[in-house]
Structure formats: C-alpha cells, structure tokens
Amino acid sequence: MAQHHFIIKWKGTDYDFDMPIESTVHQLKQHMELLTNVPINYQKLIGLVKGKMPGDHETLSSILPATSLSSGTTRCMMMGSPVEEVDRMMVDEVMARDKHEQEALYPH
Secondary structure, three states: OOEEEEEEEEOOEEEEEEEEOOOEHHHHHHHHHHHHOOOHHHOEEEOOOOOOOOOOOOEHHHHOOHHHHHHOEEEEEEEOOOHHHHHHHHHHHHHHHHHHHHHHHOOO
C-alpha cells in the first residue's frame, strides 16, 4: 500500500510521519491523538483540504489535492487541546462559578 508523508504542526511542534494513502481522516486523527493526547473529537485539521473540513470517514486519497498526492507530502496544522488541559479548564470554570455563587449568597 502506498504511503503518504504528513507534516502536521501543533503548538509549535512539527509531527512528521508516513501513513497509508488509503487511510481515513479518522485514522489520521487517531495517529495524532497518540502523538499529542488530543482526543479525536477535539481536533481540527486546518489546511488538510482547502475550504472545507473533511469527514472522518473520507479516505486521504480521495480528499488530498493532486499537488499533495504528486509531491507525496502534505503539510497542515492541527488545533485542539489535550485532555489534561481541557480537564484543568473545566475545573477552573467550576471553581470560579462556585466562588461567585458563594459570594452572592454570603456577601461580606
């Protein structure tokens, strides 16, 4: 099976790897989850395909532009937060809300 080279930038780091060209977008995101700890449903691949976000079920060979296929390399960016960061933001949000509610109930 033919391989395709990806360079995906996330938080200033380039993730450089090969994947079978018949892989799906979902499989690409699974690989990025292993590398970054960003869950699939929190990922956005920017620039993988111009002007749209491809569906997770689409194969890479069906969505990548001819120029990427002929060069053998695709560069794009990923946006998303790792689980630990999302959990920390949620805890901070709950604590701030609780503090605000306590201050409303028990003003000084």
